[in-house]
Amino acid sequence: MARIELKNIVKKYGDGFPAVNDVSIDIADGELLILVGPSGCGKSTLLRMIVGLEDITSGDLLIDGKRVNDLAPRERDLAMVFQNYALYPHLTVGENIAFPLRLAHGKVSEQEVQSRVKRAADMLELNEHLDRKPANLSGGQRQRVAMGRAIVRDAKAFLFDEPLSNLDAKLRGQMRTEIARMQRSLATTTVYVTHDQTEAMTLGDRVAVLRKGLLQQVASPRELYEQPVNLFVAGFIGSPPMNFLPARVEGDRLQLPFCDVPAPAAIGAAERQGQLLIVGVRPEHFDDVEVTEAPAGAVTFSAQVDVTEWLGNELYAYIPFEAAAETKEQLAELDRELDGESMRSQLVVTLDAMTSVRDGDTAQLWFNPDRMHVFDPSTGENLTRDEERAKAIGELSEKLRVRSLERAAQQSGGRKEPMGARS
Numbered sequence: 001m002a003r004i005e006l007k008n009i010v011k012k013y014g015d016g017f018p019a020v021n022d023v024s025i026d027i028a029d030g031e032l033l034i035l036v037g038p039s040g041c042g043k044s045t046l047l048r049m050i051v052g053l054e055d056i057t058s059g060d061l062l063i064d065g066k067r068v069n070d071l072a073p074r075e076r077d078l079a080m081v082f083q084n085y086a087l088y089p090h091l092t093v094g095e096n097i098a099f100p101l102r103l104a105h106g107k108v109s110e111q112e113v114q115s116r117v118k119r120a121a122d123m124l125e126l127n128e129h130l131d132r133k134p135a136n137l138s139g140g141q142r143q144r145v146a147m148g149r150a151i152v153r154d155a156k157a158f159l160f161d162e163p164l165s166n167l168d169a170k171l172r173g174q175m176r177t178e179i180a181r182m183q184r185s186l187a188t189t190t191v192y193v194t195h196d197q198t199e200a201m202t203l204g205d206r207v208a209v210l211r212k213g214l215l216q217q218v219a220s221p222r223e224l225y226e227q228p229v230n231l232f233v234a235g236f237i238g239s240p241p242m243n244f245l246p247a248r249v250e251g252d253r254l255q256l257p258f259c260d261v262p263a264p265a266a267i268g269a270a271e272r273q274g275q276l277l278i279v280g281v282r283p284e285h286f287d288d289v290e291v292t293e294a295p296a297g298a299v300t301f302s303a304q305v306d307v308t309e310w311l312g313n314e315l316y317a318y319i320p321f322e323a324a325a326e327t328k329e330q331l332a333e334l335d336r337e338l339d340g341e342s343m344r345s346q347l348v349v350t351l352d353a354m355t356s357v358r359d360g361d362t363a364q365l366w367f368n369p370d371r372m373h374v375f376d377p378s379t380g381e382n383l384t385r386d387e388e389r390a391k392a393i394g395e396l397s398e399k400l401r402v403r404s405l406e407r408a409a410q411q412s413g414g415r416k417e418p419m420g421a422r423s
Contacts, residue, residue, distance in 0.1 A: 002064050002156035002189050003029045004050065009059035011045055011213075019045045021213040022059070030405050032183050032190040033218075034204035036197060037236070038337055042213040043193045044161055050191060051080050051159050063156060079150035080159040083166065085142045087134040094130035097121065097148040113152075120148035123182060140171045147182065157189040164199065176202055184408040197237055201225070205401045209233050211337070219390070220397035227390040231278065231380035234373060235338050240283045240316065240348045244334075246327045247279040247374070254279060254374070257321040258347070259301035261369040267383045277383070278327060280373040283316070286349035286365050288357060294366035303347070305361050315355055317363060319347040327377055 004027040011020040020042040027033045035043040048054040050061060052073035061069055068076050079100075087096050097117050101108045108116075121127045124144040134142055143163055150158055160179070164172045180203055183190050194200055200207045201221040208218040209232075217229045221237075228234035234242045247254040247261075249272045254263050256279060263269040267277065287294070294300050309316040323331060323345040331345070349365060357363045374384045 001029050001187060003027065004157060004189060005062040007060040009046065009049060009061065010057045011049060011054060012057045018213050023215045025208055025218055027189060027191065029189055030187045031401065032192060032203060032205045034200040034207045035191065035193045035210060036195065036200040036207055037210035039195060041210040043210050047159055047161055047191060047193045051078050052076050077156045078159055079153045079155035080161065081146050081150050081163050083162045085146045087142060087145055089134055092131050092133060093126060093145050096134065096145055097152055100149060100153045116152040120151040123151065123185065124148050124178065139167050140175055143175060144178065157191065160190065160192040162194055179203065184404060185412060187405050187408060198239060209236060220394055222397060223390050223393040226393065227385050228382055229385060230382055231334060231375045234280050234382065235334055238282060242280045242282050243347050244331055245279045246323055247277045249273055249275050249277065258303050259299055261299050264374060264384050267374050276327060276377060278375040278377050280375060281367060283348045283350040285371045286367045288351050288355040289364040289366055291352045291355050298366045298368050300364065300366040302362055302364055305357055305359065305363050308358050312353060314353050315351045315357065317349045317351055317357055319349065321345055321347060330377055
C-alpha cells in the first residue's frame with residue numbers, strides 16, 4: 001500500500017503547451033481518488049506520469065515519501081489497468097492473470113503463483129473461466145481478468161485508465177460495484193481516471209476535477225456537489241447538470257428570468273448594484289406546487305413548459321428562457337467545455353413522477369433560495385460557498401472512508417491493516 005504525493009506537477013510537450021499545469025494532490029494510503037474532467041483536460045496524462053509512462057517536466061512525484069520522478073515504471077511497483085484490457089489472446093485467463101508473476105523470473109514460487117491466481121479468481125468470480133481464452137469472454141469478463149492481473153502483483157497502488165468506457169451501461173454499473181468491492185477488500189491505494197462523472201461520484205473517496213490541465217477542486221463527491229468552488233465544477237458535477245440563470249442585482253434582490261429572489265448576504269449586494277451575476281440551482285431543488293406544498297421562505301413562480309420526459313421514478317421538465325447578452329457567450333463557452341450541445345438556454349427541473357405537468361402546460365413551481373449558488377461571471381468564483389460547511393463535509397467523508405477500510409479489514413480476517421486518516 002502507498003501514499004502518493006503530487007507536488008506542483010507540470011507536463012509540457014515540445015510546443016511548450018502545458019497539458020498538466022502545477023497540479024498538487026496528496027493521495028492517502030488506501031484512498032480511491034478519481035481524476036475527472038472533459039476530454040483533453042490532462043487526466044490521462046497525469047495518470048501516465050504517476051505510473052512512469054510519461055516524463056514529468058517539473059514538480060515532484062513521491063511514493064511513500066520517496067521521489068520517483070526518474071524511476072522506470074517497473075521500479076515504481078504500481079499496477080495499471082488499461083481501457084482496452086491489454087490481454088494476451090494466446091494465453092488462457094489463468095495464464096493472463098499469472099503473467100506478471102511469471103515475469104518475476106522465479107522470485108515467486110509456483111505454489112505462490114497458483115495461490116494468488118486462485119485468490120484473484122475467487123474475488124472476481126473467474127474460477128470457471130480460468131482455462132478459456134480472452135476471445136471467448138464478454139467485455140465485462142475481460143475487464144475482470146485485467147483487474148485480476150493487477151491484483152496478483154500485490155502492488156503498492158492500482159491505476160485505472162477509463163477501464164469501463166468500452167462497456168455498455170448495464171455492465172458499467174456492475175463493474176463499478178466490482179471495482180468498489182475489490183478496492184475496499186484489498187485496501188489498496190487507487191487512482192482512477194474517467195470522463196464519466198457518474199463513475200466519479202459513485203466510486204471516489206475524493207474526486208479531483210481538472211480543466212485544461214489545471215486542478216479546479218479536489219474534494220469528496222458530496223462536497224463537490226454541495227459546495228463547488230466555481231462555475232466549472234458546479235456545471236460538471238451532477239446529472240442533469242446544474243441550471244445557470246442570469247441574475248441582476250437590484251436593491252436587496254436578484255432578478256432572475258422567472259422570478260425575483262432575496263440576494264444572499266455573502267455576495268455583498270450593496271456593492272454590486274446593477275451588476276449581472278449567475279445563479280446556479282440544481283434541477284432536483286425545484287418542486288411542483290400541486291404535488292408538494294411550498295414551505296416558508298420558498299419562492300413560487302409560473303413557467304411555460306416546453307418538453308417533458310417521464311422516467312417512471314421522476315419527470316424532467318424543460319423550460320426555455322432568454323439569457324442576457326452579457327452572460328450568453330460565457331455560458332455557451334462553458335457548455336462547450338462540458339461537452340454540451342449549446343442548443344438553447346433552458347431551465348431543467350426534476351419533478352416527482354406523480355406530477356401532472358406535461359408539454360405546453362404552465363407549471364406552478366417553487367424552490368428554496370437558500371439552496372442556490374451565486375457565481376461571479378468574470379472569474380467563475382462561487383460567491384456563496386460556505387467554507388465551514390465544506391470543511392465539515394470533508395472531515396465526515398474522511399471519517400467514513402477510514403471506518404469503511406477498518407470494516408473491510410475485519411471482514412477479511414485482518415489480512416490488511418486499517419489505514420490511518422489522511423494527514
